[in-house]
Amino acid sequence: MIQNLTEHDREHLQEALGKSGQKVTPQREAVFTVLLAERDHPTVDEVFQRAREVMPGVSLATVYNCLETFVGCGLVRQVNHERESTRYCPNLAPHAHFRDKETGRVHDIELPPEVIKSLRSILPPGFDSEVIEISFHGRAQAKDSPAN
Amino acid sequence: MIQNLTEHDREHLQEALGKSGQKVTPQREAVFTVLLAERDHPTVDEVFQRAREVMPGVSLATVYNCLETFVGCGLVRQVNHERESTRYCPNLAPHAHFRDKETGRVHDIELPPEVIKSLRSILPPGFDSEVIEISFHGRAQAKDSPAN
DNA sequence: TTTATTGCAAAATGTTTGCATAGCC
DNA sequence: GGCTATGCAAACATTTTGCAATAAA
Numbered sequence: 001m002i003q004n005l006t007e008h009d010r011e012h013l014q015e016a017l018g019k020s021g022q023k024v025t026p027q028r029e030a031v032f033t034v035l036l037a038e039r040d041h042p043t044v045d046e047v048f049q050r051a052r053e054v055m056p057g058v059s060l061a062t063v064y065n066c067l068e069t070f071v072g073c074g075l076v077r078q079v080n081h082e083r084e085s086t087r088y089c090p091n092l093a094p095h096a097h098f099r100d101k102e103t104g105r106v107h108d109i110e111l112p113p114e115v116i117k118s119l120r121s122i123l124p125p126g127f128d129s130e131v132i133e134i135s136f137h138g139r140a141q142a143k144d145s146p147a148n
Numbered sequence: 149m150i151q152n153l154t155e156h157d158r159e160h161l162q163e164a165l166g167k168s169g170q171k172v173t174p175q176r177e178a179v180f181t182v183l184l185a186e187r188d189h190p191t192v193d194e195v196f197q198r199a200r201e202v203m204p205g206v207s208l209a210t211v212y213n214c215l216e217t218f219v220g221c222g223l224v225r226q227v228n229h230e231r232e233s234t235r236y237c238p239n240l241a242p243h244a245h246f247r248d249k250e251t252g253r254v255h256d257i258e259l260p261p262e263v264i265k266s267l268r269s270i271l272p273p274g275f276d277s278e279v280i281e282i283s284f285h286g287r288a289q290a291k292d293s294p295a296n
Numbered sequence: 297t298t299t300a301t302t303g304c305a306a307a308a309t310g311t312t313t314g315c316a317t318a319g320c321c
Numbered sequence: 322g323g324c325t326a327t328g329c330a331a332a333c334a335t336t337t338t339g340c341a342a343t344a345a346a
Contacts, residue, residue: 023320025326044310059328064311069326082228083336085310096267098275109270118266119244119282122257127246129286134267138277171300171345192335207303212336217301231311233335 005033016073030055031066032075041079041087041097041106079106081135096134107140153181164221178203179214180223189227189235189245189254227254229283244282255288 005013013032014024034050035042042050048063067088070076079087081099087106089097094116096109111134119132153161161180162172182198183190190198196211215236218224227235229247235254237245242264244257259282267280 021325023325025319027327057328061312061329062327065326078230080228080230082226083234086231096270098271098277107275109272109275111270115266115270118263122244122259122263123246123284124257126289127255127257127284127286128288129246129284131285133281133283133285135281136271136275136277137279137281138275140276141274169300173301173345175302205303209304209337210302213301 005029005036009033009036013075016075017069020073022069022073026055027051027058027062028066028069030058031063032070035070035076035088035090039090039108041089043085043087045085047088079135080133081106081137096136098136098138098140100140101138103140105140109136153177153184157181157184161223164223165217168221170217170221174203175199175206175210176214176217178206179211180218183218183224183236183238187238187256189237191233191235193233195236227283228281229254229285244284246284246286246288248288249286251288253288257284 009032010024010029013029017024017028030051031047033054034047038050044060044063044067047067048058048060051058051063067076070088071078074092075090077089077092079089079097081087081097089106089108091108094111094113096111098107098109099105100107116132119134120129123129157180158172158177161176165172165176178199179195181202182195186198192208192211192215195215196206196208199206199211215224218236219226222240223238225237225240227237227245229235229245237254237256239256242259242261244259246255246257247253248255264280267282268277271277
């Protein structure tokens with residue numbers, strides 16, 4: 001069951017959008033709600049299906065728009081794995097992704113600062129990177145995503 | 149100028165293909181030659197354009213086929229960055245990729261074993277990964293790819 | 297001669313765009 | 322009223338597929 005946004009989450013949305021002169025709309029609330037409700041890295045299409053449960057009239061184009069907007073204002077991250085469709089993730093803490101070969105599921109893996117540091121250290125002088133994407137691909141015995 | 153395959157490279161191709169009952173064809177030689185000649189992580193389309201210089205009649209579908217075959221037998225790696233088209237890379241040593249924000253160019257970054265180890269160490273028990281993909285995104289002052 | 301590969305065209309996929317309509321300070 | 326967002330349909334780019342013709346071992 002998809003819950004409504006908490007007051008806190010609504011403010012978070014409001015603030016992030018407001019910063020760049022963008023508006024809170026029912027569609028954006030719906031999409032954001034969906035993203036927070038089940039943090040299983042849904043594809044656009046999955047977000048669309050879920051959003052329609054909350055708001056039956058919402059269009060796919062709008063879901064694309066909302067997600068793009070959210071990425072733009074830093075509310076969610078895109079997750080890409082090979083040629084698969086883009087997935088979305090509201091976990092803003094630094095983390096890596098693990099894609100299960102068998103189930104296709106994507107899990108978040110915590111990324112300690114010292115590992116990030118060791119990664120940055122391999123960059124030759126003159127290379128400066130803000131974004132590091134790390135993704136594992138393999139088998140997970142765990143049946144479910146760790147809570148996140 | 150695109151060189152011909154060296155004897156050594158042709159044997160490498162022959163062996164990798166032969167292992168899985170696949171044949172050496174002029175098209176595969178052409179595509180492989182192109183990949184080795186300029187290691188700048190070309191897209192399928194770029195490989196196609198270059199391959200046509202060597203073999204004017206070659207088709208796009210065949211270039212797709214060749215690349216898929218090469219990936220399948222471990223001759224090249226696919227490199228994906230966000231929604232951009234897939235790029236191909238004949239560097240088989242463990243390495244990360246750095247994509248320059250400004251030029252779009254992709255550079256190989258050497259990946260020391262101890263960094264790989266530290267990355268593996270962040271996986272919770274039960275998670276087992278053969279493949280780790282690491283990509284940086286940022287600015288490179290260096291004008292050109294380091295030789296590779 | 298057998299089996300794999302090619303090349304073409306058509307289809308599928310995922311995403312983006314243009315634009316008229318609608319909604320919000 | 323002016324700006325932004327929505328929803329639809331059409332356009333797009335990339336990749337995949339089916340299949341008859343061709344070429345490699």
